[in-house]
Amino acid sequence: MNAQELRDKTPDQLQEDLANLKKEAFNLRFQQATGQLEGTARIKAVRRDVARVNTVLNEKAKAAAE
Template sequence: MKTAELRKKDVAGLQAEVKDLQKAHFNLRMQKATQQLNNTAQLRETRRAIARAKTLIAEKQAAAK
């Protein structure tokens, strides 16, 4: 998901997105462990998407204070 799309969400929506991305990342790690994952770049993409969403959560919470 693009940063512009994430910025439109509120904190609760971003937290739900982080939770979904973490589940997806876990599933990708399990696929890698069982050698079923062909595109290992997906691990990096999901990890960075999680960081992007967490950064936006921190920004929104800092702006609210």
């Protein structure tokens, strides 16, 4: 997911995406702790996606405040 796709979404959709990504990150950490995780690169990708969503949400909040 790239930033432009995220900017086209509404804040409600972004909040939903953020919740889903955080759930996925939790599940990946749990799998890693139990030794079941095979693709460790997915953890990094999910963390970056969470950061992107938070960045776009902050941009939208700042634009709405102005």
